[in-house]
Amino acid sequence: MRPTLEFSSSYGRALTVAAGVVALGAVVAVGVQDGLDEVVRALPLAGAVVLGVWALFWRPAVVVSDGGVLVRNPLRSTQVPWPTYRGLTVQWSLVLHTTDGDVTAWAAPRSSGTASRMRRSTGTSDDDVVPTSTKDARLHATAEDVAAAIGDRHRALADAGFLRDAERARTAAGIRPERHWHVATIAALLVLVGTSVAVLATA
Numbered sequence: 001m002r003p004t005l006e007f008s009s010s011y012g013r014a015l016t017v018a019a020g021v022v023a024l025g026a027v028v029a030v031g032v033q034d035g036l037d038e039v040v041r042a043l044p045l046a047g048a049v050v051l052g053v054w055a056l057f058w059r060p061a062v063v064v065s066d067g068g069v070l071v072r073n074p075l076r077s078t079q080v081p082w083p084t085y086r087g088l089t090v091q092w093s094l095v096l097h098t099t100d101g102d103v104t105a106w107a108a109p110r111s112s113g114t115a116s117r118m119r120r121s122t123g124t125s126d127d128d129v130v131p132t133s134t135k136d137a138r139l140h141a142t143a144e145d146v147a148a149a150i151g152d153r154h155r156a157l158a159d160a161g162f163l164r165d166a167e168r169a170r171t172a173a174g175i176r177p178e179r180h181w182h183v184a185t186i187a188a189l190l191v192l193v194g195t196s197v198a199v200l201a202t203a
Helices: 010-034 036-058 112-120 143-159 166-173 183-201
Strands: 006-007 061-065 068-072 076-080 085-090 095-096 101-109 135-139 178-181
Touching: 006 010, 006 143, 006 183, 010 036, 036 183, 061 101, 061 143, 068 101, 085 143, 095 143, 101 143, 135 143
Parallel strands: 006 135
Antiparallel strands: 006 061, 061 068, 068 076, 076 178, 085 095, 095 101
């Protein structure tokens, strides 16, 4: 079994931590200046901001494993088993083609022109750069790196014979990509935003 590779944004994690620190500082400042009652009123808005930043920038990821590709976007995740995988393209971000339609990866934006030029100057192309690890790892996500890792894993599984009867198995078992809404995150955001609006309306 090859290691599971999780691609996510290191910038997104740093941004979320920064948002948390700023929100905490703001709440403390409100408490010092206006008292505990105002802290209670400020908490929903601070919570909504931090949760929103976390959902947009920390949580999204693309996970590549022997079982398939998991695309975790802000509000919904899609598990793409290998028998349903039909290729990918790199546009403004990574797009996986499946038997059940396309899946765009929020966490894997296309790298900048500067990064692409640096790769060309070292004699490598985007397709040549395959992130590797001997154990499960979290790696920085760009569309090109994630595409290379997905292509490498798919080729390795195919060469090893694991995907020989994939189409037959997909048809017989009705295998298809599985989509799941992040219900708890959505509900929490709605509650926090609704509470914040109500608090501001009574200010």
